Amino acid sequence: MLEVEGLNVYYGGIHAVKGVSLKVPDGKIITLVGANGAGKSSILRSIVGLVKPKSGSIKFKGTELVGRLTNKIVESGVVLVPEGRRVFADFTVLENLKAGAYSRTDKQKIEEDLEWVFSLFPRLKERIKQRAGLLSGGEQQMLAVGRALMSRPDLLMMDEPSLGLAPQLAEGIFRIIGEINAKGKTVLLVEQNAKRALELSDYAYVLETGRIVLEGLGTDLMKDERVRKAYLGE
Amino acid sequence: MTLALFLQHLANGISLGSLYALVAIGYTMVYGILRLINFAHGNIFTAGAYLAFVGVALLQLSWGAAYVMAIVLTAALGVLVERVAYKPLRDAPRISVLISAIAVSFLLENLMVIIFGGRPKSFFRPPVFDQVMDIGSVKVPTVTFAIIAASAVLVIALSYMLYRTKPGLAMRALSSDFDTARLMAIDVDKTVALTFVVGSSLAAVGGILWAIKFPQVNPFMGGLPGLKAFVAAVLGGIGNVQGATIGGLMLGLAEVLLVAVFPAFSGYRDAIAFVALILILLWKPTGILGQEGRVKV
Ligand SMILES: Nc1ncnc2c1ncn2[C@@H]1O[C@H](COP(=O)(O)OP(=O)(O)OP(=O)(O)O)[C@@H](O)[C@H]1O
Ligand SMILES: [Mg+2]
Numbered sequence: 001m002l003e004v005e006g007l008n009v010y011y012g013g014i015h016a017v018k019g020v021s022l023k024v025p026d027g028k029i030i031t032l033v034g035a036n037g038a039g040k041s042s043i044l045r046s047i048v049g050l051v052k053p054k055s056g057s058i059k060f061k062g063t064e065l066v067g068r069l070t071n072k073i074v075e076s077g078v079v080l081v082p083e084g085r086r087v088f089a090d091f092t093v094l095e096n097l098k099a100g101a102y103s104r105t106d107k108q109k110i111e112e113d114l115e116w117v118f119s120l121f122p123r124l125k126e127r128i129k130q131r132a133g134l135l136s137g138g139e140q141q142m143l144a145v146g147r148a149l150m151s152r153p154d155l156l157m158m159d160e161p162s163l164g165l166a167p168q169l170a171e172g173i174f175r176i177i178g179e180i181n182a183k184g185k186t187v188l189l190v191e192q193n194a195k196r197a198l199e200l201s202d203y204a205y206v207l208e209t210g211r212i213v214l215e216g217l218g219t220d221l222m223k224d225e226r227v228r229k230a231y232l233g234e
Numbered sequence: 235m236t237l238a239l240f241l242q243h244l245a246n247g248i249s250l251g252s253l254y255a256l257v258a259i260g261y262t263m264v265y266g267i268l269r270l271i272n273f274a275h276g277n278i279f280t281a282g283a284y285l286a287f288v289g290v291a292l293l294q295l296s297w298g299a300a301y302v303m304a305i306v307l308t309a310a311l312g313v314l315v316e317r318v319a320y321k322p323l324r325d326a327p328r329i330s331v332l333i334s335a336i337a338v339s340f341l342l343e344n345l346m347v348i349i350f351g352g353r354p355k356s357f358f359r360p361p362v363f364d365q366v367m368d369i370g371s372v373k374v375p376t377v378t379f380a381i382i383a384a385s386a387v388l389v390i391a392l393s394y395m396l397y398r399t400k401p402g403l404a405m406r407a408l409s410s411d412f413d414t415a416r417l418m419a420i421d422v423d424k425t426v427a428l429t430f431v432v433g434s435s436l437a438a439v440g441g442i443l444w445a446i447k448f449p450q451v452n453p454f455m456g457g458l459p460g461l462k463a464f465v466a467a468v469l470g471g472i473g474n475v476q477g478a479t480i481g482g483l484m485l486g487l488a489e490v491l492l493v494a495v496f497p498a499f500s501g502y503r504d505a506i507a508f509v510a511l512i513l514i515l516l517w518k519p520t521g522i523l524g525q526e527g528r529v530k531v
Contacts, residue, residue: 050413070416079417086414088407099407102400103419151419 001026001186002047002078002155007056009042009210016042017053018210024155029177029187031197031218033231034207040190041083043207044157047188048080049073060155075103077154081161083190085144089133093124096132096143100150109152116183117146120176138169145173149180156180157188162196174200194231198222206231235494238371243494244487249378251486252385253447256440257463258470258478259392260433266409266473267429269328273335274315275437276460277342282308282438283357283445283455284346290358297360305438312434313427315342321423346453354452357445381443388436389479396475401428409473462507469514471524480522485510 002024009017017039024030034040045051047058049070058065065073087096097117101110118125121142127135132143141161148156158177162170174196181187191197198204198218206214206227214221221227235243257279264272285307289300319338323331363377396402404425407415416422444459445451466485470477485507493500514521 048417050416069421070413071419071421074417074419082414082417086411088410088414090406090410095403099403099415099418099420102404102407147418 001061002188003057003059004043004047005057005059007043007046007058008054009039009046009051010054016210017046019056020207020210020212022205022212022215024186024188025203027181027184027186028202029181029189029200031189031191031201031204032207033191033194033197033204033227035230036192037209038207039210040207041159044080044159044188044190047073047157048078050080071103074151074153077152079148079151079153079156081144081148081156081158083159083163085137085140087132087135087140087143087147089131091132092129093132093135093143094128096147097124097150100147102151104150104152110150113150113152117149120149120179121146138165138172141165141169141173145176145180149185153185155186155188157190159190160192161189162191162193170196194227195222198227238373239494241372242374243490245372245374245378245382247487247490248483249381249447249486250490251466251483252381253440253444253459253482254463254466254485255479255482256385256388256436256443257459258466258482259389259475260437261464261467262470262472262475262478263405263429263433265467266475267405267426268320268324268331270320270331270335271464272433273332274319274338274342275433275463276456277339277346278308278312278315278434278456279437279441279444279460279463280346280451280453280456281311281342282434282441283451284350284441284453285438286442286445287355287357287451291355301442304442305435308438308441309431309435312430312437316427316430321426343453350451350453352453354450357449357451359446359449363446377443377447381447384439384443388439392432392436392475395432401425405429458504462504465507465511468521469510471521474521474523477521477523 004020004022007017007020020043032040032043042051046053047065049065049068053066056066060076060078088099091099097114104110123139124142124146127139132140135143145161161173165173170193177187177189178200189197189201198221201218204215204218204221205212206221214224214226257275260275261272264270282304285304286300289295289303290297295303315338319334320331323334363380365376367374367376367379396406404415404420407418407420408422408425412422441456462485463482466481467478469484470479470481488510489503489506492506493503
């Protein structure tokens with residue numbers, strides 16, 4: 001579904017992503033783990049066109065994404081739940097979800113997806129008219145995920161969805177990522193919570209200072225000595 | 235002051251304030267989205283009045299056709315200014331865009347001097363606006379009434395657009411966060427252009443109504459009203475459309491009523507706006523409806 005080849009991202013003189021290649025096959029959950037500043041967000045933001053890579057190719061369903069505008073990329077079926085949620089604070093919950101469906105015109109299906117999002121996150125339904133800025137952190141995260149789903153993506157990318165959430169809430173988010181995937185959505189996940197992310201994923205990449213240093217099946221990586229030391233705190 | 239006289243002043247103040255509001259909305263919308271004080275906005279107001287003048291006096295169009303043409307062309311001019319002078323600088327430091335805006339303002343002003351000459355020209359208005367309506371013992375010129383009615387309709391239509399339509403949703407999304415708006419598949423360039431269409435159209439309506447109220451046009455006519463409308467936008471809380479409306483009305487009312495109550499101050503009429511600006515900046519710099527210390531997550 002998604003193929004990244006030799007991706008290089010610079011910020012001025014900082015070489016943040018150094019020749020990264022990765023594959024996200026149809027229907028799978030792929031995870032990217034790495035320490036702070038490893039370049040995880042930069043990769044996701046390049047895929048969705050918010051950062052212009054210096055070189056490399058990003059192919060989604062066979063078409064090149066590099067050089068296209070973000071709104072076009074999102075319309076083609078890739079969406080990102082950005083780091084830090086970034087819900088529209090002045091919008092109501094419902095307006096945020098509608099913003100997610102901005103480019104769509106299939107009213108019937110939008111209603112269906114809205115119902116689906118509410119079934120995944122019943123809390124959002126209870127707070128449908130509330131301003132998003134007044135939601136708790138966990139609820140905002142649910143809203144950010146729900147809003148992304150409203151664009152009916154084929155590939156859902158999430159940048160640290162469990163960040164700042166209590167363990168129980170984080171667990172809820174991971175459970176829902178599984179549910180979303182079971183519905184046929186491909187997922188590319190970036191996580192600091194490596195244990196849960198690796199358990200959940202079919203395949204994973206470990207990123208260190210802009211380079212992929214390790215990759216493999218999630219369950220295999222969990223047994224890897226280096227991963228256990230660096231990311232699982234053992 | 236008799237009640238009738240007071241009501242007359244009130245109507246006059248509301249109508250002047252409505253005009254400030256129409257222009258202030260354009261300042262505030264552009265600021266809300268681009269964080270730019272569009273210095274050329276006063277010239278857009280002037281252009282609206284001049285284009286109506288051209289339609290009526292030179293092209294001999296009907297009133298309605300001339301006004302519609304003026305509004306459409308002014309909207310196009312606003313979009314052109316954005317494309318040429320602001321869009322290429324979207325990632326540049328804000329001060330560069332501000333300087334560009336000031337340059338555009340001078341350019342438009344001088345272009346109008348070159349094209350139309352520096353001398354004021356009288357602005358023909360539909361004869362209905364020469365009349366005065368008697369409501370009981372209150373005398374209200376038809377212009378005053380028309381300005382209030384037109385502005386009210388436009389402000390309501392604008393609120394509807396902002397809060398009930400998709401382009402409005404896009405504008406509000408953009409004013410909160412460009413990148414996240416992009417992630418909603420919102421076309422940033424189109425939405426910014428639309429913002430200029432809306433702001434410039436309202437300024438054109440303001441300019442035309444101004445020229446109907448004070449029936450003449452000159453290349454500098456947008457200067458003072460533009461500046462006052464900017465003050466109104468700051469007064470209401472820049473970036474906030476309701477704020478701009480309230481700020482405009484307050485300023486219009488203050489000008490008219492203060493002079494009515496203290497005729498000796500009539501020479502200081504234009505200073506009121508700037509005193510208000512200083513006071514608001516000292517007392518509540520974010521304006522009446524502006525949020526304080528709003529943190530963006
Ligand atoms: N806009 C920017 N301008 C300059 N440098 C940046 C910018 N964004 C990221 N960087 C730098 O690029 C490197 C990678 O950042 P990135 O945000 O991709 O890391 P990350 O893996 O997502 O980290 P975190 O886990 O803290 O979110 C860092 O060194 C960071 O300082
Ligand atoms: Mg990050």
